[in-house]
Amino acid sequence: MSVTIKDVAKQAGVATSTVSRVLSDSPKISEKTKRRVRKVMEEMGYYLNENARNLVQQSTKTIGIVMKHSTSQSMHDPFFPEVLRGISSYCHKQDFGISLTTGDSEEAIFQDVIKMVQGKKVDGLIVSYSKKGDKVVPYLIKSGIPFVVVGKPIVQQNQIIYVDNDNVQASKDATEYLLQLGHQRIGLIGGNRDYEVAESRLNGFLQAHRIRGMEVSDHYIKNPKSPGLVKQAVREIMNLSKPPTSLVVTDDFSAMNVLQVMREIGIKVPEQLSIVSFNNTSICELSSPPLTSVDTQIYQLGYESARCLIDEVKEPSEVKRSIIIPTFIKERESSSVVPKY
Amino acid sequence: MSVTIKDVAKQAGVATSTVSRVLSDSPKISEKTKRRVRKVMEEMGYYLNENARNLVQQSTKTIGIVMKHSTSQSMHDPFFPEVLRGISSYCHKQDFGISLTTGDSEEAIFQDVIKMVQGKKVDGLIVSYSKKGDKVVPYLIKSGIPFVVVGKPIVQQNQIIYVDNDNVQASKDATEYLLQLGHQRIGLIGGNRDYEVAESRLNGFLQAHRIRGMEVSDHYIKNPKSPGLVKQAVREIMNLSKPPTSLVVTDDFSAMNVLQVMREIGIKVPEQLSIVSFNNTSICELSSPPLTSVDTQIYQLGYESARCLIDEVKEPSEVKRSIIIPTFIKERESSSVVPKY
DNA sequence: TGTTAAAGTGCAAACGATTTCCCTTTCGTT
DNA sequence: AACGAAAGGGAAATCGTTTGCACTTTAACA
Numbered sequence: 001m002s003v004t005i006k007d008v009a010k011q012a013g014v015a016t017s018t019v020s021r022v023l024s025d026s027p028k029i030s031e032k033t034k035r036r037v038r039k040v041m042e043e044m045g046y047y048l049n050e051n052a053r054n055l056v057q058q059s060t061k062t063i064g065i066v067m068k069h070s071t072s073q074s075m076h077d078p079f080f081p082e083v084l085r086g087i088s089s090y091c092h093k094q095d096f097g098i099s100l101t102t103g104d105s106e107e108a109i110f111q112d113v114i115k116m117v118q119g120k121k122v123d124g125l126i127v128s129y130s131k132k133g134d135k136v137v138p139y140l141i142k143s144g145i146p147f148v149v150v151g152k153p154i155v156q157q158n159q160i161i162y163v164d165n166d167n168v169q170a171s172k173d174a175t176e177y178l179l180q181l182g183h184q185r186i187g188l189i190g191g192n193r194d195y196e197v198a199e200s201r202l203n204g205f206l207q208a209h210r211i212r213g214m215e216v217s218d219h220y221i222k223n224p225k226s227p228g229l230v231k232q233a234v235r236e237i238m239n240l241s242k243p244p245t246s247l248v249v250t251d252d253f254s255a256m257n258v259l260q261v262m263r264e265i266g267i268k269v270p271e272q273l274s275i276v277s278f279n280n281t282s283i284c285e286l287s288s289p290p291l292t293s294v295d296t297q298i299y300q301l302g303y304e305s306a307r308c309l310i311d312e313v314k315e316p317s318e319v320k321r322s323i324i325i326p327t328f329i330k331e332r333e334s335s336s337v338v339p340k341y
Numbered sequence: 342m343s344v345t346i347k348d349v350a351k352q353a354g355v356a357t358s359t360v361s362r363v364l365s366d367s368p369k370i371s372e373k374t375k376r377r378v379r380k381v382m383e384e385m386g387y388y389l390n391e392n393a394r395n396l397v398q399q400s401t402k403t404i405g406i407v408m409k410h411s412t413s414q415s416m417h418d419p420f421f422p423e424v425l426r427g428i429s430s431y432c433h434k435q436d437f438g439i440s441l442t443t444g445d446s447e448e449a450i451f452q453d454v455i456k457m458v459q460g461k462k463v464d465g466l467i468v469s470y471s472k473k474g475d476k477v478v479p480y481l482i483k484s485g486i487p488f489v490v491v492g493k494p495i496v497q498q499n500q501i502i503y504v505d506n507d508n509v510q511a512s513k514d515a516t517e518y519l520l521q522l523g524h525q526r527i528g529l530i531g532g533n534r535d536y537e538v539a540e541s542r543l544n545g546f547l548q549a550h551r552i553r554g555m556e557v558s559d560h561y562i563k564n565p566k567s568p569g570l571v572k573q574a575v576r577e578i579m580n581l582s583k584p585p586t587s588l589v590v591t592d593d594f595s596a597m598n599v600l601q602v603m604r605e606i607g608i609k610v611p612e613q614l615s616i617v618s619f620n621n622t623s624i625c626e627l628s629s630p631p632l633t634s635v636d637t638q639i640y641q642l643g644y645e646s647a648r649c650l651i652d653e654v655k656e657p658s659e660v661k662r663s664i665i666i667p668t669f670i671k672e673r674e675s676s677s678v679v680p681k682y
Numbered sequence: 683t684g685t686t687a688a689a690g691t692g693c694a695a696a697c698g699a700t701t702t703c704c705c706t707t708t709c710g711t712t
Numbered sequence: 713a714a715c716g717a718a719a720g721g722g723a724a725a726t727c728g729t730t731t732g733c734a735c736t737t738t739a740a741c742a
Contacts, residue, residue: 004728015692020730030690047459051395052728056697060392062440081422092443092453097462099403099440100425102433112433118388121438256627263629286597288604288629345698356722361700371720393698397727 003044012040023048054120062097063087063309064122066113066136068129069106077227077253078281079298083128083150086302094310096123110135117143124313126305130154130162130196146312148305152196161312163305163323165296167197170327171204171248174276174294177329178246179212182338183274186216187237187244189230189254190223198223198250201278205248220244230257238265245338246274252281255291255334274335289333300325344385353381364389395461403438404428404650405463407454407477409470410447418568418594419622420639424469424491427643435651437464451476458484465654467646471495471503471537487653489646493537502653504646504664506637508538511668512545512589515617515635518670519587520549523679524615527557528578528585530571530595531564539564539591542619546589561585571598579606586679587615593622596632596675611677621671630674641666 005023009016014037021029022037029037040046054060065087067080091098099122103109113136116122123146127136130151140147141159148161178186188205191198202221209216219240222233234257237243249255255277259269267273269289277284280295304323311317346364350357355378362370363378370378381387395401406428408421432439440463444450454477457463464487468477471492481488482500489502519527529546532539543562550557560581563574575598578584590596596618600610608614610630618625621636645664652658 002728005730006728016729017693017731018691021691024730028690033690049396049728050456050460050462051392051401052697053730054392054697055390055396055699055728056730058697078419088441088443089445092445092449096443097440098443099438100429102429102437102439104430104433108433115391119391121391253627256624259629260627260631283597283624286594286601288600290601346700347698357699358701358723359721362721365700369720374720390698393727394700395727396698396729397700399727 002049003046004049005046008037008041008044008046011044012037058120059123060097060121061095062099062122063091063306063313064099064101064113064116064125066101066109066125066127066129068131069104069109077251078283079251079279080128082281082298083302083305086299086304087126087306088302089299090303090306090310094306096306096310106135110139113139117145124148124309126150126309130164132194132196146309146316148309148312150301150305152200154196157322159320161308161320161322163301163308163325165301165327166324167200168204168207170278170294170296171201172208173204173327173329174248174278175205175208178248178274178276178335179208181246181274181335183244183246184214184338185220185242185244185246187220187247188222189233189237189247189249189258190221191250191254192225193223194225201248201250227254227257230254231261234258234261235265238262238267244273246276246335249275249277252277252279252283252287252291252293255293256283256287259287259334270334270336274338276329276335280330284330284332287334292332292335293330294327295330296327297325343390344387345390346387349378349382349385349387352385353378399461400464401438401462402436403440403463404432404647404654405440405442405454405457405466407442407450407466407468407470409472410445410450418592419624420592420620421469423622423639424643424646427640427645428467428647429643430640431644431647431651435647437647437651447476451480454480458486465489465650467491467650471505473535473537487650487657489650489653491642491646493541495537498663500661502649502661502663504642504649504666506642506668507665508541509545509548511619511635511637512542513549514545514668514670515589515619516546516549519589519615519617519676520553522587522615522676524585524587525555525679526561526583526585526587528561528588529563530574530578530588530590530599531562532591532595533566534564542589542591568595568598571595572602575599575602576606579603579608585614587617587676590616590618593618593620593624593628593632593634596634597624597628600628600675611675615676615679617670617676625671625673628675633673633676634671635668636671637668638666 005016005019009019019037022034088098101109101112103112125147127149130149130153132154137153148163150163152164153160153162175186190202193199222237224230224233247258249258255275258275262269262273269275277291277293278296280293284291284293346357346360350360360378363375429439442450442453444453466488468490471490471494473495478494489504491504493505494501494503516527531543534540563578565571565574588599590599596616599616603610603614610616617633619635619637621634625632625634
């Protein structure tokens with residue numbers, strides 16, 4: 001149908017190889033010929049067929065993105081879109097395409113990944129989460145395809161390129177921040193402990209206490225398995241005889257849930273309860289009150305992971321360097337000094 | 342490198358054509374042969390190379406998604422992620438892949454699209470917005486590739502497949518809803534009028550008034566060009582000597598902005614000001630107070646657009662049918678009867 | 683003027699499938 | 713036993729590029 005390299009060659013009176021070389025701007029072709037060929041391409045409306053090129057080059061200049069299971073979860077939380085934005089930005093700079101998994105169950109996603117890899121549809125992958133018992137990462141290792149994970153891998157960390165925050169530190173910082181404000185009773189609304197990030201945040205939370213020689217009651221620690229269970233967890237924690245005066249919350253979205261519960265049960269934020277959450281996504285500014293949140297620089301997380309991946313695709317490195325993106329606390333109105341009794 | 346159809350053929354003692362037929366489960370091949378070939382494929386670890394198939398079939402079983410200019414805008418608003426979720430879901434069912442534009446300027450996106458289309462990387466496209474002066478849609482029409490737009494196309498509506506709400510009606514409903522609550526002074530916080538949706542919502546808003554023979558002051562109508570200008574617009578509108586008692590707001594995100602301003606200037610929602618917004622995204626439930634919002638069924642919008650597109654890819658239709666997704670008002674706490682003075 | 687090197691092109695073989703014709707078998711019918 | 717049809721499978725062309733190698737100019741140098 002469409003005009004091919006052959007047509008151009010014939011029309012321009014050269015060989016197809018010449019046209020191909022013009023396409024890649026090879027120095028073996030004289031300027032004069034290039035100009036002539038380019039003119040013909042223009043006239044005939046030629047455009048390169050990427051599929052043909054992909055086939056022979058054994059590369060697609062496309063990366064695959066593996067979303068967290070349950071697109072719904074990924075999508076509602078602004079985390080995924082933001083990391084995607086970062087990835088997207090770097091890919092565009094490097095003229096790489098993006099291909100998404102479409103599955104909505106863990107198994108379906110796994111199949112998507114296999115198809116991408118074996119079908120040679122992508123040159124590399126970004127895994128946008130790190131989860132216990134996940135099959136994707138082990139598979140990718142075995143396959144030998146370049147990939148990077150956003151978050152700290154559960155297994156074989158030294159063989160995997162990853163981009164992450166220091167979540168232990170970040171959580172420690174958040175907790176320490178509340179301690180400095182004078183809070184003695186701090187609760188944690190964490191996440192599903194199957195995800196590495198939840199585990200790290202819990203550790204940081206505990207460490208901050210330990211450093212000060214403080215014990216934390218188990219009742220102050222909740223790790224709801226899914227976003228839907230957050231409210232329940234918050235209610236439980238606030239129903240304790242001695243409820244915490246502040247909460248470290250694993251993400252902004254959950255913090256909004258917290259805010260709702262407080263509104264329900266008539267507890268004022270920050271007057272009666274301080275909140276620090278994570279990610280500093282755009283809802284922080286828009287909630288009432290605006291949320292103090294640990295900025296995890298999600299965009300950077302995405303951008304750097306794309307950079308690492310594409311570097312690796314271009315020339316595989318022997319040693320797998322990983323990258324830690326710094327975090328900082330963005331203070332807003334959801335946190336204040338501990339109420340005096 | 343990897344094992345090809347030829348290797349399998351040799352190993353199984355059949356021709357490549359036979360292997361290919363086994364792959365596509367052709368009825369021309371006996372069950373016995375199929376079993377044998379499949380076993381060999383299994384043993385050798387064969388996997389089909391999609392690029393090779395794409396080349397000969399002239400099709401990629403992949404659709405491209407054109408995001409609204411400024412990924413940032415697309416991404417912060419949960420609209421895009423949600424429509425993507427719907428698209429994704431249907432694509433997965435049909436075993437289609439998804440490819441995203443990566444550009445972050447209108448021009449860059451346009452180039453992405455050209456590359457996808459001319460490079461034959463996709464079988465069709467979904468344009469996730471409808472904007473005045475947009476170059477993508479006209480280009481797609483000219484190219485002849487199947488595509489559908491989410492939203493009502495500005496030009497040549499009858500030649501374009503689109504999936505949309507009846508935004509005029511939806512806006513009329515929202516306005517009527519407030520009128521019924523007794524509000525006499527209703528303001529509109531709309532969107533950038535370059536987008537079709539903003540225009541329609543404005544019309545619906547006006548129509549609802551007209552039906553009752555009411556006039557609307559221009560001062561009550563704001564169409565900030567970008568999300569950043571929403572707050573400013575809200576302040577202006579509330580500074581009028583006779584400010585509105587209720588607001589129709591073009592999306593939930595903007596409504597959150599409204600809420601913030603109200604908090605700043607000490608106006609209580611819904612006691613002193615009612616708000617109805619659009620989209621009924623997840624923040625509605627989480628805001629304080631929870632937002633009354635017109636559910637536009639974004640997920641469905643995405644799902645149906647994917648369905649239309651893939652149908653069209655499979656067999657191009659002569660007449661371009663479009664689809665209107667119904668809307669309904671989800672009442673929450675941001676709206677109430679007009680305050681009595 | 684002859685020799686050689688460099689520069690510029692062309693030829694043809696990949697890349698890994700699909701698909702259109704054919705050519706064998708095999709089997710049922712008469 | 714002979715014939716024809718149907719079923720199963722093979723050979724080779726094709727899709728649109730890239731690329732290693734060989735070939736022809738042209739220019740330069742002795």
